[in-house]
Amino acid sequence: MSTQVPEQTEEESSADTESQSQSQSAAQQARMQKKRDRAAERDRQKEAEEAEKASSEDDTYLLKVFRYDPEVEGKQKPRFDEFHVPYHQGMTVLDALMYARDEYDSSLTFRHSCRQAVCGSDALFVNGRQRLGCKTQLSDLEEPVRIEPLPHQEVVKDLVVDMEHFYDQMHAVEPYFQTNDLPEGEQLQSRENREKIKMSTRCIWCGACASSCNIAAGDNKYLGPAAINKAYRFTMDEREGEDMKEHRMEILEQEHGVWRCQTQFSCTEVCPKDIPLTEHIQELKREAVKNNLKFW
């Protein structure tokens, strides 16, 4: 199957090799810089908006929220409900949804728990993009704020989607550490190696990436960015031996594995934990190519 390596992948590979040669911390610093720029931009915007708000009397936000309930007559036909939510500084999309639910309509349904971007349960489609409700500031969004369930997933009710398929794909890559020879005490791991897998371990299983991926939408069997990233986390961990690495590569090289990725970067763009998903997938493709060229 590796004979079908698309041209574009090889180009990507060489580009990636370059970025790979830079140290991980440089890549991280670049991400941090991007974040800082974004924050500065946000500050400027906020100041401008606040000045504008102070002059107008209207300090509510208009939400347009997707509604659907298969059980209740009159709610079986999908629709959008409008909620006017009073704004306070720092208010997030999740805060606004909770306000709408607690004050206006207690049947408004969505998953949420930690409200600090680590439980991964409130991934939503907000103004046309996958985001975590809890870490999305209302002030970063254009009005009306349109809130929908994650696309390409079956809707259970209102903003709640069925995550079963996502979980199945995560489980399909044998997502657990496997090694045959364990020492008595701790295994050693180099700082460099820990650094290499660090970003991949940050996944919170929110499903934003899979929902944003065109390929995953069209191919139900494709492992998808989150599961491949999970496999990356173990494949690249030096504490697992070479045998296991080969076994993991076999899983990843299957027909619906890494080769399905068309490097559109949408997963990387929406990941709320800044995991370089596309980079990880490309790196695994390179590994696969290297493996298949071993007869040389």
Place this chain on the structure above:
Amino acid sequence: MHEHDVIVVGAGGAGLRAAIAAQEEGADVAIVSKLHPVRSHTGAAEGGINAALREGDSWEQHAYDTMKGSDYLGDAPAIETLCQDSPEEVIQLEHWGLAFSRDEDGRMSQRPFGGMSFPRTTYAGAETGHQLLHTMYEQLVKRGIQVYDEWYVTRLAVSDEEDPTERDCHGVVAYDIKSGGLDAFHARDGVILATGGPGQVFDHTTNAVANTGDGPAMAYRAGVPLEDMEFIQFHPTTLPSTGVLITEGVRGEGGILYNKDGERFMFEHGYANNDGELASRDVVSRAELTEVNEGRGIEDEYVHLDMRHLGEERIIDRLENIVHLAEDFEGVDPLEQPMPVKPGQHYAMGGIETDENGETCISGLYAAGECACASVHGSNRLGGNALPELTVFGKRAGRHAAGGDLGTAKIETGKRGDWEVGEVDTPVEPGDVSAPGEDVVADGSGGTAASSGGSLSPDEYVQRALDVERERVQSLLEKEEGRQHAEIRADVQKSMTRNVNVFREESGLKQALRDIRDAREKYEDVYVADKSSTFNTDLIQTIETRNVLDLAEAITLGALARDEFRGAHWRRENQERRDEVWLKHTMLSWEDGRPDLWYRPVVLEGENKTYEPKVRSY
């Protein structure tokens, strides 16, 4: 009816560890959880996991620090077990692949934490809990352990002998959130509660919205005592607008606290002349609030936590997560500015009374993790001691429930042995608005519910619990109008934060009891507006709110009874520790719909030594 040997309720760190241990002991085990496991609140833990791993350190030193940190209200057999078992558990997590931060030589890094005499906090950046939760869930997948996720356990199936210590737990009743069906789960060998903390009792908390104290409330109503509920830990560094946690690791790495005048107040105002920012959490929380109350706070609300001098490289290496949290949730870039912080509710030291094997006074009912009180934290938990608690006691509960031999426990549970009657003056009658008789009422009170008038088989007890619960849910859904849970819950949360916070006084505590009474009366009229049987969060939250009420009341009653200052519990009228009277645990038992207060002495005798209470200074 589902049937398993061991049923674990909750899928955070303690629940996952318990399930793995039970399965290793040969049991058919299943987890029932209202969240999918990876959504559990353990994932939000940041700082690290304490274990005496290195030369120069020892479990004995860890135990001494923990006993001192507890302000001598921890039970020595539990603390010693924690400190003895923790190194093995940390190595186990490493063997399961947990990506701990590493030193140059490839060993797991350790860093200093408050109240610890050795840098023994092993960590994975500032996301240790996330790594721990996912690593353990991976092991669950590997072992094929069955998980009923998004199933909300609402009742325990317990037999109804007069004396709780003679009762047996046979299973649980759970509500399938996706389909709206109730079902029974018969546990042949044991039920393990691992439902986490009750942070939602307060409105400024680091806890997840799901942390509503379901386990302790159910166990309490079924006859298990709640222990030391007044001891609520307020974490000194939470973001003011959201309650999001800024790990103690920031101070461990050298972060500094400043007041409005730029003074390093921990030293300059003499709160902790030796340890400064790394004094115990209760000490730092009080220092911060004192600064604010005396007009040296910023915007009369918070203080500053500064880590800029640590340098970008070190911050990114060890505390990167904090940069993102401060930016996303407070709009502050901590590489450029100090972070605003104030104390917020963080952890409940008290909970379901268990012995050091995780067992309660009801046979076959276990608890582990934050919902439990094996009494390892006493009146104040040291940072980095919650994660070893999860693994050590999760594992022990799992093994014991599955029939493993852990030896006889040294800590007694239930009203047995050495206990004394307690008394407290309350401004209003605590407990149910109308004490339940034979009738099933929609608010979930009634504990073991209708008396059987004779003993039933285990299956019949489980079936009876299911019937009772069906009626309760039905009546909540059938009611067409009344009060909504959100209003009731918010009123209680506000009152608790106002009156049962870091600083407490008698009048405030009494006011909180009146507010809770008021909320109970409103709850009599609660109804669920959403009639759907699909993902009905309105119904779930209504049931949770009843649990919040019971726990808020238990916390406040304990706080009112304990007229001394110990650990996290400070009373305006009684500002000293009174060992001659109060070297004892506050216990509350639910009897006929009313809380009954009693006490049990602290166990200070350890394996080879007795811990002598000393003045706690930092």
